[in-house]
Amino acid sequence: MKPLRTFAAVVAVALGLAASIGAATAQDKMLRIGFQKYGKLVLLKSKGSLEPKLKPLGYSVVWTEFPSGPPLLEAVNVGAIDFGNTGEAPPIFAQAAGAPIRYVAYEPPAPKGEAILVQKNSPLKSVAELKGKTVALNKGSNVHYLLVKALEKAGLKYSDITPAFLAPADARAAFERGSVDAWAIWDPYQASAEVALEARVLSDGTDTVANTQFYFSSEKFLATDPKVLDVLLDSLREVDAWAKTDIHAVAEQLSPSVGLPVPVIELALKRQAYGIKPIDAQVLAEQQKLGDTFHQLGLIPKAITVSDIARKSGS
Structure with a gap:
């Protein structure tokens, strides 16, 4: 640390x-x-x-x-x-x-209280499509484990994506301007992105992690x-x-x-x-x-x- x-x-x-x-x-x-x-x-x-x-x-x-x-x-x-x-x-x-x-x-x-989000008009429809993509997340946070397990569930390795380690405020800015392909985040930041940006949930913790x-x-x-x-x-x-x-x-x-x-x-x-x-x-x-x-x-x-x-x- x-x-x-x-x-x-x-x-x-x-x-x-x-x-x-x-x-x-x-x-x-x-x-x-x-x-x-x-x-x-x-x-x-x-x-x-x-x-x-x-x-x-x-x-x-x-x-x-x-x-x-x-x-x-x-x-x-x-x-x-x-x-x-x-x-x-x-x-x-x-x-x-x-x-x-x-x-x-x-x-x-509370598995629905964290998620991997994409923009509302993103072509990505599944976690498997994150291969080769950049995902924003807060290093060492709960969503770090969500991302690892969601990728595993989709048949991908953690090394198949490029992590962009950003604090929530910086990650949201990067997400909004399209600098990253997806954003792994928790509530209330998750809820804010869903309400204000109409961000779409690619995967939450349901059947993947406990949160x-x-x-x-x-x-x-x-x-x-x-x-x-x-x-x-x-x-x-x-x-x-x-x-x-x-x-x-x-x-x-x-x-x-x-x-x-x-x-x-x-x-x-x-x-x-x-x-x-x-x-x-x-x-x-x-x-x-x-x-x-x-x-x-x-x-x-x-x-x-x-x-x-x-x-x-x-x-």
Whole structure:
């Protein structure tokens, strides 16, 4: 994960400034949460229900948005944040790089929440036709695994396409101007492209990958105060239960803060999974398949054992 060191250092400085400001309050401890423009963490931030629960425990909360999972986990790696969530692929790269992260919870699969998109007038009709084409994606993100498995399912090798490693905003720009043939992306960026650009889904994760969302703590934070972590996870479960009861209302509440239209957010929320679960053997076994696949492709430098970084019972 060395290419992200500079970015992470900037994040660390920014959060250091935020911590200085927070120190002026009566709080003597700080929970630093990294979130993305989707999922239950952004809902929890919007609802504001976590802070009152942590105040009696002497904790305040600092929220920092990340464009994707890899830089978020790199921020955990360098000690800039304590907790966050990503898709299934970023922790594989993070573990291979030695990041001190721990799996603490997950959501059920949401296979329609990521896809390989093409422009509405693209001649491409199937994944098999991507041979020799350029596909934009965020390196090390959940769609990296989607692309690998979708190609495999279509009888192609990863080496049959040219990956263009771009962050979501840059990838969308390249997609719009036709610099790439396809774009592997997740919600809400996926939903935005479908609504605003009329992008067409070449393949989503259905019958190909699970697209599981995971929640992570830094090893240090988990060891220091697991009770605070449990309060956070309970708060996430509450907001999860609230969100699935009225998706339209949730979309209306989120729209101003995430800067996306209600129909886009609503489409993304409908494809999310609901129910936040403790880590179990089955989900770890599925993650191990990712680790083995990426090692075989040479995308990570060494074999890993995923269960080594899972939260142990009672911790």
